[in-house]
Amino acid sequence: MEKKIAVILGDGIGPEVTQQSIKVLNCIAKQFGHRFIYNYGLMGADAIDKTGSALPEETITTCLDSDAVLFGAIGHPKYDNDPTAKVRPEQGLLQLRKTLQLFANIRPVNTYSSLEHLSPLKSQQLQGVDFIIYRELTGGIYFGKKEVNADYTEASDLCSYTKTEIERIAHLAFQSAQQRKKKLTLVDKANVLETSRLWRKVVQEISKEYTDVTVDYLFVDNAAMQIILNPGQFDVILTENMFGDIISDEASVISGSLGLLPSASIGVSSALFEPIHGSYPKAAGKDIANPVGSILSAAMMLDHFKLYEEANLVRAAVDWTLNSKFVTKDIDPVNYYFTSTIGDLICDYV
Amino acid sequence: MEKKIAVILGDGIGPEVTQQSIKVLNCIAKQFGHRFIYNYGLMGADAIDKTGSALPEETITTCLDSDAVLFGAIGHPKYDNDPTAKVRPEQGLLQLRKTLQLFANIRPVNTYSSLEHLSPLKSQQLQGVDFIIYRELTGGIYFGKKEVNADYTEASDLCSYTKTEIERIAHLAFQSAQQRKKKLTLVDKANVLETSRLWRKVVQEISKEYTDVTVDYLFVDNAAMQIILNPGQFDVILTENMFGDIISDEASVISGSLGLLPSASIGVSSALFEPIHGSYPKAAGKDIANPVGSILSAAMMLDHFKLYEEANLVRAAVDWTLNSKFVTKDIDPVNYYFTSTIGDLICDYV
Numbered sequence A, B: 001m002e003k004k005i006a007v008i009l010g011d012g013i014g015p016e017v018t019q020q021s022i023k024v025l026n027c028i029a030k031q032f033g034h035r036f037i038y039n040y041g042l043m044g045a046d047a048i049d050k051t052g053s054a055l056p057e058e059t060i061t062t063c064l065d066s067d068a069v070l071f072g073a074i075g076h077p078k079y080d081n082d083p084t085a086k087v088r089p090e091q092g093l094l095q096l097r098k099t100l101q102l103f104a105n106i107r108p109v110n111t112y113s114s115l116e117h118l119s120p121l122k123s124q125q126l127q128g129v130d131f132i133i134y135r136e137l138t139g140g141i142y143f144g145k146k147e148v149n150a151d152y153t154e155a156s157d158l159c160s161y162t163k164t165e166i167e168r169i170a171h172l173a174f175q176s177a178q179q180r181k182k183k184l185t186l187v188d189k190a191n192v193l194e195t196s197r198l199w200r201k202v203v204q205e206i207s208k209e210y211t212d213v214t215v216d217y218l219f220v221d222n223a224a225m226q227i228i229l230n231p232g233q234f235d236v237i238l239t240e241n242m243f244g245d246i247i248s249d250e251a252s253v254i255s256g257s258l259g260l261l262p263s264a265s266i267g268v269s270s271a272l273f274e275p276i277h278g279s280y281p282k283a284a285g286k287d288i289a290n291p292v293g294s295i296l297s298a299a300m301m302l303d304h305f306k307l308y309e310e311a312n313l314v315r316a317a318v319d320w321t322l323n324s325k326f327v328t329k330d331i332d333p334v335n336y337y338f339t340s341t342i343g344d345l346i347c348d349y350v
């Protein structure tokens, strides 16, 4: 099989973790006789520094011309504390999501028994945790009209949703639930927001087509509690963009290490894969970042290519490193291996 | 001292917990020679059932005519799953917040060593947890223009803030930090939202008046992680309405029991005190609900009346019941006391 992969290394630790994924993908290609062609593009603070734009036209072309996008991380603190900055790294990512119509961000949440000691939660809370979050990624308040008046005394952001935007991700989430534990939880704030009431209405309607899936509804404030109190209750969580941003990051603490978690963003004709962690500029260039989140994102990409055997092999390799205590500094600050070594070990296993 | 207190019992377990607070307030009054005059008003599902309105005019008058409002809980599931319902219980509370201009919702978060076993977090996470959340309560997406088209295929909610709205709560939060550990954390999403950038700008400006307070900024998704990973890092958290709703509920799980946590909502000339828990219709009328959240809210009301000695006595009484294992069913499902018994015991101590 031949696949074109757009690679965006991005900011901070983005480059070094993504390089490990490419290493692993190359081993998979060799092993299974595939051909992966990488085309590089710029985005984020890195792109601003080099081109003045957070998402140069060329990168968009490269992505549109590829079968999938492998992405590192975005963001640099020098842009965060300047509320009046004109260009921001994150704009690049938001614009790419919109351009590629990556409407569904998918994040699996599970635990590793060998890492239970790292979780902030008691072991009781961790039993049976295995859920997946479907976050809408191209609508809502992220992309609504933004206004600020000239003397900077008033600002607004519009949150809006259409039935069609809700339907397409809801179908994906229901179909995922059918393959899993057949439960779907919609997280919203329908007691306050009109958009949430639309979400609830559309999901109620669609649920009639998936009679084998049990649906329940949680207000986002309650969901923020339940994810910590009893994460084992969830199977598929479906939610809008901003709530998904918050609760998926909250849920990411369960496993004990942010560095392990992958994500996929699925669009109409495109898909992007990235670890959920940020750019951690402080760790950049030190060969200490955890590449597993990126490598498992690459595995989700292989799934997307329908290369299931290959994807499972990568996951098995990751499990093996974790069980063998081949881990980076974030997991074991004393006996740790370097980013590049973990990449090599996973390759060797493959 | 003579004080007029508007009492809104509300829905579900609201009435039975509020009655315990009144019991305790009466004991305080007797002990210290004060006079508390209670005027009752309706709000929520209870008010809809009785009057058709979630917040009858009379209730507003009663509240405006009082020195403070003591409130139980709001909400009934029969309104939650009907996205097209015309009247909702929660509208009553939102309208009351707006009418009384209760712009600052204040929630202390701390832990009780005798209840550590109930927390979902490991004991390591619980050390040194003592922070307070200032949530803006009368602006943002809760009160922005809401629109839905006729065939229910598109909906929107507007989030807007003015400099003045941010300033008034920011000053309260900075002043609180000055009395505490001198640290303030603004939680926002300034990398995406225009309103968040306004918050950041205004807080940066105001911080110059409070040079003894260290300010830091956290994106809300990161905050949702930090509250679980390392809650001991916080002192005063300041945030807008919707983010405050989510992270204050999330933070409420730390202590191990939602039933213990109080809140104050401070306005220009009015103030409302309520436990943070909901109406739990399933527990209503069984004398099993935890009255401590309401009783500690009454203590915050005494603080508001500048009756500090009285407030501290109530808190000491609560500590004594917890340490003596006089607790309700949510805390000890086997050896538990009834709601009304806890009220009596706290009174006896007082």
Ligand SMILES: CC(C)[C@H](C(=O)O)[C@@H](O)C(=O)O
Pocket (backbone or CB within 6 Å): A074, A075, A090, A093, A094, A245, B191, B192, B221
């Ligand atoms: C970088 C930022 C714009 C982004 C978001 O909020 O969507 C990130 O937090 C994420 O979740 O992918």
Ligand SMILES: CC(C)[C@H](C(=O)O)[C@@H](O)C(=O)O
Pocket (backbone or CB within 6 Å): A191, A192, A221, B074, B075, B090, B093, B094, B245
């Ligand atoms: C009942 C609801 C409208 C309310 C809110 O979201 O503000 C509640 O969750 C709260 O936090 O007081």
